[in-house]
Amino acid sequence: MNRYFRELSVAGALGLLLALLAVVAPAFYQPQPLLSLATREAPTLVVACGMALVIICRQIDISVGSQFSVCSVGAGLLAAHGWPAGLVLLASVSIGALLGAFNGVLIAGLRLPSIVVTLATLVSLRQGLNLVRQGEFVNLPDGLQWFGLSQTDGQWTLVAFALGLLLVFAVALRYLSAGRFVYAVGTDTEAARLAGINPQRVTFAVFVLMGALTGLAAMMNIIQSPQVQPLSGNGLELKVIAAVVVGGVAISGGRGSVWGMFAGLLLLACVSPTLTHLHIEAYWEKAIQGAIILLAVVADGLRSRKENR
Amino acid sequence: MSAPLLELRRITKSYAGVHALRGVDFDLQPGEVHALLGENGAGKSTLIRVVTGAHQPDRGSIAIEGKRVTNLTPSAAQQLGVACIYQQPALFPDLTVAENIALRLEPSTGLRLVHWSARRERARNLLARIGASISPETEVRALSMPEQQLVEIACALGAGARIVIMDEPTASLTQKEQHLLFAVVRDLRASGVGVIYISHRLDEIFTLADRVTVLRDGESVGTSLVGDINEAGLIRMMVGREVTQIYPPAETEPGEVVLALKGIGSSACPVHDVTFDVRAGEVFGLAGLVGAGRTELARILFGLTPADRGEILLNGRPVILHSPQEAVAHGIAYVPEDRRRHGVVLEMPIAQNMSMAVHRRIFPGTWLRFGTERRHALDFIRDLAVKAYGPDAPGGSLSGGNQQKVSLARWLATKPKLLILDEPTQGVDVGAKSEIHKIVRRLAKQGLAVLLISSDLPEVLGMSDRIGIMRGGTIAAVLPGKADAQEVMALALGTAK
Amino acid sequence: MRTASTNSAWKSAVFSHEGILFLVLVAEWVFFYHFGTTVNRHDVVVGFGTIDRQFDILRHSCEIGLLALALTPIILTAGIDLSVGSLLGLCAILFGMLWHDAGLSIPVAAAGALVVGALGGGLNALLITWLRLPPLIVTLGTYSLFRGLAEAITRGAVTYTDFPASFLFLGQERWYGLPTQAWIFLAVAALVGLLVHRTTYGRSFRAIGFSPEGARYAGLPVGRRLALVYLIAGVVSALAALIYTSRLGQAKADAGTGYELFAITAVVLGGTSIFGGVGSVTGTLLGVAAIAVLKNGLACLPVVMRMNGAEELSGMLTGALLLLALTGSVLPKYLSNWRASHHSARPQTPT
The missing domain is CATH 3.40.50.300 (P-loop containing nucleotide triphosphate hydrolases)
Structure with missing residues (x-):
């Protein structure tokens, strides 16, 4: 009970919000809008799985938004060139993994601080993309949307896929030795080294995985619409970091789980529809997200203050 | 075989x-x-x-x-x-x-x-x-x-x-x-x-x-x-x-009570009911095993973990020590045990290390005065015989004993009334060790009250005018200076009758 | 740092960093002077070397320069503030609102904006020092909060314009030969330079950056000093907001988006260590200049003009520059470690 206190408290907050919605805005609980909401959030969930790993490993990656945009546009262009969907997916994942590897070399190899490295790649990638594409949209071939499925089937498939991936990560982080190494490195790099783990290799792998998942998420996003929007990844980093932090993954590494992240993500995802249903203007969303992040870290801070007493 | x-x-x-x-x-x-x-x-x-x-x-x-x-x-x-x-x-x-x-x-x-x-x-x-x-x-x-x-x-x-x-x-x-x-x-x-x-x-x-x-x-x-x-x-x-033979003898009679502790304790660390006093010109040794609460007591006196029980009197007046700044303002100086993490900022020149606790005095109006700082450092380098190539040498480039002297210089510069030394000769070579002993004795002679925490039993016995033995977070006994090593160890271990 | 009491080896290292950066700056300038062309308002082709162009560079570097100056003490304490750009936006909006909607006079509205800046910086300071939360995550939260508030207040649409000429003088005119805001920038640079290099405050920032515990055991008021640097950053961000508003003649919610990156880049490029303790205001100024000349120079290269992407190219290069500066700062250490481990024995095989 105590070990999962943080996860449960987020789940509790989510439950409260859902209950509030049930009373104030029962319209929220219509299946189709809910499915749409879930589909929109599915790629975010995939990226957040990677971010949870990165933060458990005591790092951060704020370049995922730019990686997402680059992967989206790259995949879109290849699809427009007539590549089959499977290859496009593979290419998108590979581009992401490559970008993650670049971050990984600098952070794990040269031991540069991840915040500055990924800040630099965030801007370089975004501006590079703008330079090359000048904000142009990419028109996708017809067959790509929902991988040729009907919209509802496609939506269900995407949501199920994202949830499946979440389950895989939850299991891998608990029952795969590599998953435990991420915790070990995040909690104490030196102790990890003494235990025969190579912290640099683990860190590098985590960043590559982060990139690959971002590429996968980009693909999950572009198949939802007939066009690729080149700025689709802007602000994504904040959304996923918020989900991870709100979900109780300690920014100081080594603690937390993807289940907490999932609860955090759902909580944040419900903010926007809640605002709509409560007739609050959507412009407040960003501010509220920021406030929720601060609230979560303040709660953690107060708790650790109490523990240290 | x-x-x-x-x-x-x-x-x-x-x-x-x-x-x-x-x-x-x-x-x-x-x-x-x-x-x-x-x-x-x-x-x-x-x-x-x-x-x-x-x-x-x-x-x-x-x-x-x-x-x-x-x-x-x-x-x-x-x-x-x-x-x-x-x-x-x-x-x-x-x-x-x-x-x-x-x-x-x-x-x-x-x-x-x-x-x-x-x-x-x-x-x-x-x-x-x-x-x-x-x-x-x-x-x-x-x-x-x-x-x-x-x-x-x-x-x-x-x-x-x-x-x-x-x-x-x-x-x-x-x-x-x-x-x-x-x-x-x-x-x-x-x-x-x-x-x-x-x-x-x-x-x-x-x-x-x-x-x-x-x-x-x-x-x-x-x-x-x-x-x-x-x-x-x-x-x-x-x-x-x-x-x-290596310990310099005490030469002065202790004077007024500088520090008096009455039932000091803190819920944030395992220290409770500590009562003793330290006089001017006296070296009060604190013996005990590692973990007996000696460093924790020092941290209380320096305002790092404030006490929440009992009373601290300085020169007869009760004081509240909630932060190192308050402790310093009351004339308390603490030369910490972990030199490399707490005692000296390794990357900074020794001149800056030595002036760090007296910014207000040697830099009136907060403006840095590099000449004053340099002279200040040179004085201490000479006085304490610090071996370094000059005031600009980074703290980390010095040997353990010389780092300890830099840390000591920093606190002597504050002209304290009470000097707390926490394991001052740990990891220090023999020569520097006896130099530090002589310095401590000289300071006591000048009327400073010294609280000496040491796990080196011969050192505590040789240096102290009185010895407090800590065990389990409190003072088990206070003995006169030339106490018997066996008795002190027995008290520290808790095997004494 | 150029103080008399710094050790010589270290001093020469820093000197060479600033020296190299200065040479890079000169090389940049010469390059653009040679290859850059631009058209002035009379449709006459003029070079990069015109005085107007230099003033333009200065004008454009003031806001980012101010943020970089604010970040220098923060990074010296081994902290970071990602929220400065967002706070700039929030202050700009509130300034516009106080003046336009509340009907206050410009000086009162400006004072109000500075107060808002101080409050924003104070919020960061409070969370970082009181709860000892990591600056990274706190300012990431306020980064979102401040920008979000600016967007919420304006509903993403309202832009305040039609400021009186007396206010626009600040950002668009010249005063004693220089663009007006340059005087403010130089004054803040001088103040921050004095604070960092000539006062006990600066000394404390460095000590905290090298070793926060060591600073605490030396009796330095670590919490108050940290609070001060974040508070200063808030006020300076507000000042940058006023200059931004005046230069563009409008206050909008997206003001200063992404400026934090350019400011951090300038500081790191200027030789301030992201790990704290080491750095100088001169370095930061050179870093700001290097970025500003790059950005401005690219805009007058014919090839870039044809691509229509000066903004993007300079952003991309700035990011690359930051990575290069970081890599350059750790590579010597890394190589010598590597050489040492190869020299003494076989490398320890990682398992």
């Missing part, structure tokens, strides 16, 4: 031209507890690092179970059955005991399934073997230091270690835990494991060890069967001279 478990021949190691080890021979037989003794800085830790593969010797040979090994790495040493239990265990605070043990024992391949029940079962078995009542489910951050050491020992057992190194394992243990640990060590010995046992506590060496090797200044002074030597002989080997 079978081949020794470990045989070191003519091991030499130097760091940046300074010899840490010069031609040390050492061997360890199966089923033996071999104590390693020596003052701080004698080369014990370097020797350990060579055995565990953390450092490579410059010259000399290492043989494990009769086989010569070259280029020993930490992982190779582990595979050859070397395990080391450090004073500060290198565990993962956020992970459970079971997982900590598992991460040490399981192969470090990434794609392997984790069997949690097997992990727990193994942890339970290993912990049971050493008689530790720790749940495998506990997170290590919730364990006390001795419990963490027991986890380390469980790891070593689980790894099937043949050579177990224990670096001051009892430093922070209670009486009961010590006996438990001794039983574990005897068990290990009975099963044919060789134990290298490092301790400062001679009584432990006599009860536990079979042989003892003494290191001094990086050289092996000699190895002897424990039965063939007595305490005085060991101390002679360690220091190489008669101990009592």
Whole structure:
């Protein structure tokens, strides 16, 4: 009970919000809008799985938004060139993994601080993309949307896929030795080294995985619409970091789980529809997200203050 | 006789031209507890690092179970059955005991399934073997230091270690835990494991060890069967001279009471009901085992962990010390135990280190005055005979003893009324040590009240006008200066009547 | 740092960093002077070397320069503030609102904006010092909060314009030969330079950056000093907001988006260590200049003009520059470690 206190408290907050919605805005609980909401959030969930790993490993990656945009546009262009969907997916994942590897070399190899490295790649990638594409949209071939499925089937498939991936990560982080190494490195790099783990290799792998998942998420996003929007990844980093932090993954590494992240993500995802249903203007969303992040870290801070007493 | 478990021949190691080890021979037989003794800085830790593969010797040979090994790495040493239990265990605070043990024992391949029940079962078995009542489910951050050491020992057992190194394992243990640990060590010995046992506590060496090797200044002074030597002989080997002569005598009568503590305690640290006073011109020694609450008391007096019970009187007036700034304002100075982390900012020049606590006085109006600062530093460099190439030398470039002098200079500059010295000569070479003693005596003569915390028993006995012995977070007794070492140790251990 | 009491080896290292950066700056300028062309308002082709162009560079570097100056003490304490750009936006909006909607006079509205800046910085300071939360995550939260508030207040649409000429003088005119805001920038640079290099405050920042525990044990008021640097950053961000508003003649919610990156880049490029303790205001100024000349120079290269992407190219190069500066700062240490480990023995094989 105590070990999962943080996860449960987020789940509790989510439950409260859902209950509030049930009373104030029962319209929220219509299946189709809910499915749409879930589909929109599915790629975010995939990226957040990677971010949870990165933060458990005591790092951060704020370049995922730019990686997402680059992967989206790259995949879109290849699809427009007539590549089959499977290859496009593979290419998108590979581009992401490559970008993650670049971050990984600098952070794990040269031991540069991840915040500055990924800040630099965030801007370089975004501006590079703008330079090359000048904000142009990419028109996708017809067959790509929902991988040729009907919209509802496609939506269900995407949501199920994202949830499946979440389950895989939850299991891998608990029952795969590599998953435990991420915790070990995040909690104490030196102790990890003494235990025969190579912290640099683990860190590098985590960043590559982060990139690959971002590429996968980009693909999950572009198949939802007939066009690729080149700025689709802007602000994504904040959304996923918020989900991870709100979900109780300690920014100081080594603690937390993807289940907490999932609860955090759902909580944040419900903010926007809640605002709509409560007739609050959507412009407040960003501010509220920021406030929720601060609230979560303040709660953690107060708790650790109490523990240290 | 079978081949020794470990045989070191003519091991030499130097760091940046300074010899840490010069031609040390050492061997360890199966089923033996071999104590390693020596003052701080004698080369014990370097020797350990060579055995565990953390450092490579410059010259000399290492043989494990009769086989010569070259280029020993930490992982190779582990595979050859070397395990080391450090004073500060290198565990993962956020992970459970079971997982900590598992991460040490399981192969470090990434794609392997984790069997949690097997992990727990193994942890339970290993912990049971050493008689530790720790749940495998506990997170290590919730364990006390001795419990963490027991986890380390469980790891070593689980790894099937043949050579177990224990670096001051009892430093922070209670009486009961010590006996438990001794039983574990005897068990290990009975099963044919060789134990290298490092301790400062001679009584432990006599009860536990079979042989003892003494290191001094990086050289092996000699190895002897424990039965063939007595305490005085060991101390002679360690220091190489008669101990009592090196301490400068007290020359003044203590004056007014500067610091009076009445029932001081804090819920944030294990210190309670501390009552004693320190007079001007007096060196008040605080003896006790590591973990008895001496550093914690110093932290209370310096405002780092404020007291929430009792009363602190300075010059007869009650004061509240909630932050170091308040303590400094009241004329309290604290030369901390951990020089490299707390005493000196290693990256900053010594002139800046020396002025750090007196910014307000030597930089009126907050403007830096580089000339004043330099002169200030040069004065102290001369007064305390700091060996450095100048005021611009970074703190980290100095030797331990000289860093300690810089830390001391910083606090003397505040012209304190009460000077708290926490292990001022730990890891300091013999020459600098006696210089520091002379400085302390001179300061007392000038009317300063000195609170001297030291684990070096001869030092406390030789330097102090009165000695307070701490045990379990409170003062067990206050004795006059020339107290009997046995009596002090007995009080510190809690074996006195 | 150019103080008399710094050790010589270290001093020469820093000197060479600033020296190299200065040479890079000169090389940049010469390059653009040679290859850059631009058209002035009379449709006459003029070079990069015109005085107007230099003033333009100065004008454009003031806001980012101010943020970089604010970040220098923060990074010296081994902290970071990602929220400065967002706070700039929030202050700009509130300034516009106070003046336009609340009908206050410009000086009162400006004072109000500075107060808002101080409050924003104070929020960061409070969370970082009181709860000892990591600056990274706190300012990431306020980064979102401040920008979100600016967007919420304006509903993403309102832009305040039609400021009086007396206010626009600040950002668009010249005063004693220089663009007006340059005087403010130089004044803040001088103040921060004095604070960092010539006062006990700066000394404390460095000590905290090198070793927060060491600073605490030396009796330095660590919490108050940290609070001060974040508070200063808030006020300076507000000042940058006023200059931004005046230069563009409008206050909008997206003001200063992404400026934090350019500011951090300038500081790191200027030789301030992201790990704290080491750095100088001169370095930061050179870093700001290097970025500003790059950005401005690219805009007058014919090839870039044809691509129509000066903004993007300079952003991309700035990011690359930051990575290069970081890599350059750790590579010598890394190489010497590597060489040492190869020299003394076989490398320890990682397992």
